[in-house]
Amino acid sequence: xxxxxxxxxxxNSAQSPKYKRNKASHSSxxxxxxxxxxLSGVVLIVLIFGHLFVNLMLGEGIHAIDFGFVAxxxxxxxxxxxxxxxxxxxxxxxxxxxxxxINDYAERNGTRMTLKTILYVASAVIIVLGTLVIFTFDPxxxxxxxxxxxxxxxx
Amino acid sequence: xxxxxxxxxxGVVIFIFLLVHVLDTSLVRxxxxxxxxxxxxxxxxxxxxxxxxxxxxxxxxxxxxxxxIAIDFWKKGPKYxxxxxxxxxxxxxxxxxxxxxxxxxxxxxxxxxGN
Numbered sequence: 725x726x727x728x729x730x731x732x733x734x735x736n737s738a739q740s741p742k743y744k745r746n747k748a749s750h751s752s753x754x755x756x757x758x759x760x761x762x763l764s765g766v767v768l769i770v771l772i773f774g775h776l777f778v779n780l781m782l783g784e785g786i787h788a789i790d791f792g793f794v795a796x797x798x799x800x801x802x803x804x805x806x807x808x809x810x811x812x813x814x815x816x817x818x819x820x821x822x823x824x825x826i827n828d829y830a831e832r833n834g835t836r837m838t839l840k841t842i843l844y845v846a847s848a849v850i851i852v853l854g855t856l857v858i859f860t861f862d863p864x865x866x867x868x869x870x871x872x873x874x875x876x877x878x879x
Numbered sequence: 880x881x882x883x884x885x886x887x888x889x890g891v892v893i894f895i896f897l898l899v900h901v902l903d904t905s906l907v908r909x910x911x912x913x914x915x916x917x918x919x920x921x922x923x924x925x926x927x928x929x930x931x932x933x934x935x936x937x938x939x940x941x942x943x944x945x946x947x948i949a950i951d952f953w954k955k956g957p958k959y960x961x962x963x964x965x966x967x968x969x970x971x972x973x974x975x976x977x978x979x980x981x982x983x984x985x986x987x988x989x990x991x992x993g994n
Contacts, residue, residue, distance in 0.1 A: 729880055730880060730884065762944075762947075762948050762951065762952075765941075765944045765945075765948070766945075766948070768941075769941045769944070769945070772937060772941070773941070776934060776937070780930075780934070780978075780981075780982055781978070781981055781982075784985065785981065785982060785985035786922075786927075786930065786982065786985060786986065787922065787985050787986075787989045789918055790911075790914070790915045790918060790919075791907060791911035791914045791915050792911075794904070794907050794914070795907070795911075798907075811901065814897055815897065818890070818893065818894035818897055819894075821887075821890045821891075821894065822890075822891065822894055825887060825890075825891065846898065850897075850898055850901045850902070853901065853902075853905055854901045854904075854905065856908075857904065857905045857907065857908045860908065861907060861908060865910065865911065870911055870912060870915060871911045871914075871915050872911065
């Protein structure tokens with residue numbers, strides 16, 4: 725490699741002269757995670773490009789986004805399932821990506837454990853929160869007055 | 880090598896955005912007023928440019944991800960990885976140009992058109 729290239733993570737360097745991590749386990753988890761990144765990535769391209777096209781390109785674009793816009797979409801099971809799949813796949817894909825980066829660059833065992841614990845807790849909270857919001861959402865909340873979708877009864 | 884660095888950086892940026900995006904969208908469960916207030920705070924040219932940068936990151940990550948899949952699963956993938964990177968950058972430009980025209984027109988005309 726040329727002198728201005730970046731050393732591969734976990735490679736021999738002045739900071740880590742030789743590989744000190746535990747030997748590889750016999751679990752196939754890493755193989756599964758590698759495959760999951762590729763499969764979920766392909767599905768996410770469809771889900772996210774569709775999401776961006778509908779929300780940013782059609783109609784009034786991003787200017788049209790308000791409570792009524794979201795309520796209109798989530799009154800349709802099609803968009804509930806779409807957004808649920810996007811939430812779970814994107815969160816798992818992103819969490820595994822950041823897990824890989826932590827494993828690459830956090831050299832101390834304790835640092836690695838701490839960062840990954842924070843990552844997993846944050847991801848679990850976001851996945852549970854997002855799932856609950858999609859399924860407990862009321863497009864016509866009682867008492868609300870602004871930005872309601874047109875199908876809500878007039879108060 | 881730089882595509883690998885770019886893939887990691889865009890991945891982390893998109894993941895951090897995703898955490899915030901789920902949190903702000905969750906405000907629909909609080910009240911229409913809360914959600915519309917926060918979304919209203921995003922409706923200015925600075926955030927509009929940030930959204931453009933985010934989409935640029937997503938589109939690069941998406942097309943370079945397909946390139947990674949081709950390198951891993953296509954027999955001639957490793958041989959053509961450099962040519963495929965130019966393909967990724969070309970597809971990125973072809974996708975971004977119409978998007979930027981549409982998105983930035985909406986962002987700037989609504990902000991300076993006053994409504």
